[in-house]
Amino acid sequence: MTAYQPLRVLPLPATEPPVITYEEVVAAMTTTESPYVQDALAIDYTPEDDRYFGRQRTRSSDLPDPTRFAPQLAQALVEVMAGARPAPQVIRWTSPEVYAVLARRSLVAARRGLQHGRRPVVRRTRVCDIADGVVEVSVVVVHPERLRAMAMRMAGVDHRWVVTDLVVG
Numbered sequence: 001m002t003a004y005q006p007l008r009v010l011p012l013p014a015t016e017p018p019v020i021t022y023e024e025v026v027a028a029m030t031t032t033e034s035p036y037v038q039d040a041l042a043i044d045y046t047p048e049d050d051r052y053f054g055r056q057r058t059r060s061s062d063l064p065d066p067t068r069f070a071p072q073l074a075q076a077l078v079e080v081m082a083g084a085r086p087a088p089q090v091i092r093w094t095s096p097e098v099y100a101v102l103a104r105r106s107l108v109a110a111r112r113g114l115q116h117g118r119r120p121v122v123r124r125t126r127v128c129d130i131a132d133g134v135v136e137v138s139v140v141v142v143h144p145e146r147l148r149a150m151a152m153r154m155a156g157v158d159h160r161w162v163v164t165d166l167v168v169g
Contacts (some may be wrong), residue, residue, distance in 0.1 A: 002022070003132070010039055027135070029120050037057070040094050052099065055134045055157045055158055056157065056158055057155070057156060057157060058134055058156035058157060058159050058160070059132055059156065059164050060129070060156060061131050062080055062159055063133065063156045063159065063160070064159060064160075064161070066127045066137070066154065067125075067127050067133045069161055070125050070127055070135070070139075070154065070161075071125045071135045073090075073093055073138075073154075073161070073163070074150065074152070075122045076089065076093075076095075076119070076137075076143075077090060077094075077102065077150075077152070077163070077166070078120045078121075078122060078141050078150065079119055079120065080102050080106050081102060081105045081106060081109060081120075081168065082109050082119060082120050083106055083108075083109030083110040083111075083112070083113070084119045084144075085106075085108070086149050087099070087103040087106040087122050090102065093145070093160065093161060093162055093163060094162065094163045094166075095162055095163065095164045097164075098163050098164065098165070098166050101166065102166075108149060113129045115124065117152055119145045120141050120142065120143045120144075120148075121141070121142045122139055122140070122141055122142075123140045123141070123142050124139070125137055125140075126138045127141050130153075133155060133156035134152075134153065134154070134156070135153070135161075136151065136153050136156050137151065137152050137153075137154060138150075138151050139151070139152070148168065148169060149168075149169040150168045150169070151165075151166075151167045151169075152165060152166045152167070152169065153165040154164075160164040167168075
């Protein structure tokens, strides 16, 4: 038979840092060499870190239905281009390149003023799935004086649709 050793109860080790007294803080502030240093954490954010911290692609199953979302977004985009809606309202749903073009067209349209007092209206949209998380949308827009066509490519980014390409005819 093996003799068992009795259990020993040990005290818990101290895990808390020691308390700094007020006198230690004042002494550290008056000297040039302080033992307490708070500095920035040096992290190298190289382009390969963008796969973790940059925009993330989203699958179609994790996105809203594009056939319901595309007409609303298209209407907002044509209103921005006509100068009837401020451009920053669509920044969340556009890529930086598309937003730059929209903002420029919005400024030009705002200088001209709203033609005939009527806004352009989206009459018809068609959505075509290109790949998982990517759709192309063709849009028919009625301006007060004529019909126009618009095409846009939307990609799933960060769990929302983002317009990555926009062509207006």
